[in-house]
Amino acid sequence: MTVLVTGGAGYIGSHMVLALRDAGRDVVVVDDLSTGLRSAVPANVPLVVGCVGDEALMARVIKDHGVQAIAHFAGSIVVPESVADPIDYYLNNTVRSRALIAAAVAGGVKRFLFSSTAAVYGEASSEPLSEDAPLDPVSPYGASKLMTERMLADASVAYGLSYGVLRYFNVAGADPHGRAGQSGARATHLIKVAAQAALGQRGHLECFGEDYPTRDGTCVRDYIHVSDLARAHVLALDHLADGAESFVANCGYGRGASVKEVIAAVKRASGVDFPVRKAPRRDGDPASLVADPSRIRATLGWRAEHDDLDAIVASALAWEASLAGVRRAAA
Template sequence: MNVLVVGGAGYIGSHCVRQLVEAGHRPVVLDSLVFGHRGAVSPEIPFYEGDLGDPAVVGPILEDEKIDLVMHFAAFAYVGESVTDPLKYYFNNVVATLRLLETMLEKKVMRFVFSSTCATFGIPERMPITEDVSQLPINPYGQTKLDIENALKAIAHAHGMSFAAFRYFNAAGAAEDANIGEAHDPETHLIPLAIDAATGRRPALKVFGNDYPTPDGTCLRDYVHVDDLSRAHIAVFDKLAEPGTGLFYNLGTGTPTSVLEVIQAVEKVSGMKVPHEYAPRRAGDPPALYADSTKAKTELNWEVKYPTIEPIVATAWAWHKTHAVGYDD
């Protein structure tokens, strides 16, 4: 299958490109390189630099590359920035995505796989989070993702486009060969921040809150390896043959890990101490967020290769050892 991976030079997208090749598909990458890295994509993969919301760019790619399915990983994803600059998020995550979908309809490319987020659930009403938990996002980032989920339902009903939306939790880790991995600027994810604190590239790690109603007082989160995420996205392809299909899946290990447990895993894997200090809670941080991925496991035969935090951290550590400043190395 010819697959256009929008945002394919980003963290999750670049890993998915690799998984597509391994699964026998032919990926084509479109990335603006605002946050993506050209070095994350093999020179052998067809690559286009451009905006997902520009039909003059997207339309010819869909035609010339004979695209069968589009995967979308190109959203802006900094929660704090979405609060301070919501228009940036609505223009990219909503307006540009709707233009992408419009161009797909015009070119009769009718299968779409969407990278959504657990942020659509806001502060969830129960744990673990199943697909039917009420979606009440508490920030513009989560709201923009939910807006596209709702638009996809309407487009599927009106035009017969088939789609799958994956709401995943904390993407983590790096490729097993350590050639691609996590390189954000700014970096906000806990595992790379802890690794950088251990190696002295950053100051002491801030732990926001140690008085939560959890076993060690720090927040619990569900860390899922980036390659496990990618495999789920590809496993859904066969489910999208029927016009108008709309599928939603939560992706996580189902095993919550605390901030202190992540720090301990980094220390064990690296052999270094992670200097850290406690800071006040951040507004809007729930005590725990973790997934019930039974639906994905049952319907897609999806199994995680990395069910616990230590092997996930080990892949991240292997990447950061040789890419201290990301792809600039």
């Protein structure tokens, strides 16, 4: 079975490619390299550089590579950016996903995994968040993903497409074997930015908002290791291949860490007391997002292997240090 991984040159997609290759599967990647890197795709995996919104290209890739399943990671991912430029987010995340779904249906692809997000819930009404919690995104990013979820549900009824919607909470860390990590140049994610501050690549870290209704006033998130997440996708593809029903599942550990707790973990792991500056709240940030992971455990038999913030942070630091080494060697 060949799996098409869209966004396979990006952070999470590149870990998915490794997980699929480790499981002996054939893979083809489509990525427009807007944030992804060619070097993130292993040399023995075909990479088609192009946009998932190009329906004719997608039809060709599906046919030429005998694609039987799609894992759709390609998209735009920065919450505040989506507030500043919502139309672009609806184009890249919703309109282009529609083209990909259309090509999948026309090409006879029966299984489809979609990278959704905890941002579809908006402000949590109660925690931990189960999949049945109200869906009320507070950012265009979350809304753009929710629309794609809806398209998949409708396509499933109309055309018999089986799908798995995986709602990721905050993804962090790097491949434990050092083969992949978060490499994008324009980093905005907390653990990545903190790792860069610890390594002296940034003068300081900004803490966005200290007046949230949380235990220490900073936002709380459920950080999941990227390799645990990638493994959940491989299980999800097997699950759908066995003829199981389409499903929606949260991907998190069920425990939250505040921004201040994450900063403390990065300082502990690195031994560097980098400067942290108080900054105003960032647009589109809910106060707290913590998953109830019962469904993914029950449905896929998924179990976390890296549920430890210190270990997640250590792997992110190791990856960041290796990137710095590569840059130094190239200079």
